[in-house]
Amino acid sequence: MAPTAMYVHIPFCKQICYYCDFNKFYIDNQPVTEYVQALKQEMTYAFQDKVLPLSSIYIGGGTPTALSIEDLETVLTDIHENTRLDKGGEFTVEVNPGEADADKLLMMKKLGVNRLSIGVQAFQNSLLSKIGRTHSAEEAQETIALAKKAGFENISIDLMFGLPGQTMEMWEETIQTMLALDIPHVSAYSLKIEEKTMFYNWYRQGALEPMPEDEEAQMYEKLTSLLFDAGYDAYEISNFAKKGYESQHNQVYWKNEEYFGFGAGAHGYLDGERYMNTAPLNHYIKAVQHEKTAVKERHSVSLKEKMEEEMFMGLRMKKGVDDKRFKEKYGCSYLEVFENAVPALIKQGLLINTEGSLRLTEKGRLLGNEVFEQFLLD
Ligand code: SF4
Structure with missing residues (x-):
């Protein structure tokens, strides 16, 4: 059976954040138009000119809203023409504060987008500049207000904790601001210092000190208790939602289900194989044009790996791993x-x-990684 979820990667950003190791490129002087055309071709080839029914579409990045309104409209129109979203299906676009004005938001709404994931990260300008974000806390609030005005109810914001210079007071202020804005979904992740990032260079030079684990754990506990009191369900380790606003798309990953992945560096899971597209922009565009696919690596997932993944991913959810479903899948x-x-x-x-x-x-939940590693089969 064909997957019912699709991820589309837009690898352009108007700034490069100091902590980010995603496949992204500073947008100026990039072949954006060619990229948008290649995305359409990749999708059309994969769907073999059929219109595919889907229950979830997620456009992430990079930053989709770094695209001009015309380019983003082209991407959304291409998706619209090649897919049919089920009734009650979810169509998410990631948005960066300050990059989506009323016209862009209304265009997205018109073309079927029904959920926004806004990269707020923090509500203190001093902290935002320390992590390389170029938006301000005021712009974040303004984008949220514009999104609501455009008719988006299903809004998620991303927040980060464990940041350099972040105090517990700042973190609490960020959570309280989010609550006052009445946002129905929040994803909150602690800072991870990844290789090939500015933060990693500074860490190696001794110029950046990671937050001690116990302080980070206290921030996580503060988050869970404030959100619990405010009526949010901690339905996944890092994700919190008011009833009915749980992310459908992310549940595809946590339930270890298959999905299409399109775009430079995108990952997908199809017919028992995990695959990854080539990441450099020009390679991706040429590969799609000449070979009709940009897949660079494929890995056939063994039964053992599937069962391990089922546990790592499933245990992240509050409802955990269902044994009946496990038996149906693995016997x-x-x-x-x-x-x-x-x-x-x-x-x-x-x-x-x-x-x-x-x-x-x-x-x-506090010791998740230590638990997950016990599910590695030898
Ligand atoms: S965090 Fe988002 S906006 Fe920042 S560089 Fe990475 S993809 Fe771009």
Whole structure:
């Protein structure tokens, strides 16, 4: 069965943030028009000129809104022509504050976008400039107000904690500002210092000190308690939603389901194979033009890997991994496959196995990575 979710990558940004290791390019002087054309070709070839029914479309980056209104409209129109979104389906576009005026937002709405994910990160200008963001807290608030005015109800914002120079007071102020703005979904991630980023260079030079783990954990606890009190469900380790606003697209990943991936450096999962497109822009454009695909690497996922991934990804969700579903997919219970790991982790108070589902406990949520590594089969 063909996947019902699709990810489209727009690898352009108007700034390069100091922490970012995504496949992205500073937009000036890039072959944007050729890229937009290649995206359409890649999609058409993959769908074999058929209109594909989908339940979720996600345009991420980079920054989709770094595109001009005309280029973004072309991308959305191409998607519109090649796909049919199910009733109740989700169509998300990532937005950077200050890059979407009323016209751009209304155009997105008209072409079927029904969810926005806004990269706010923090509500303090001093902190935003320290991480290389060029927008201000005021612009973030303005973009949110414009999005609501354009008729978007399903809005998510991204926030970051564990940032250099970020105090608990700043973090609490950011969360309270988000709550006052009445945003129904928030994704909150701690800073990870990744290779090939400015932060990594500064860290290696001794010019950047990561936040101590216990302080970072306190920030996570502050987040979960404030959001819980405000009626948000921590439906995934880093994602919080008011009822009915859980991200459908991300659940495709956490449920270990297949999806199409289009664009430079995009990942996809199709017919039991995970694949990655070539990342450099010109390589991507030429590959699509000449070979009708830009796939650079393919990996056939073994049964063992599928079962491992099912646990790593599924345990991130509050509802955990459902044993009935696991049995349907793999023909046996997770209790049989992970016969040593599960009882040991339950004994340590990190997992709980009730009502046919395996879930992380509160303690397990804080120690997620330590739990996940126990599900590696040798
Ligand atoms: S974090 Fe987003 S806006 Fe910043 S460089 Fe990365 S992709 Fe671009």
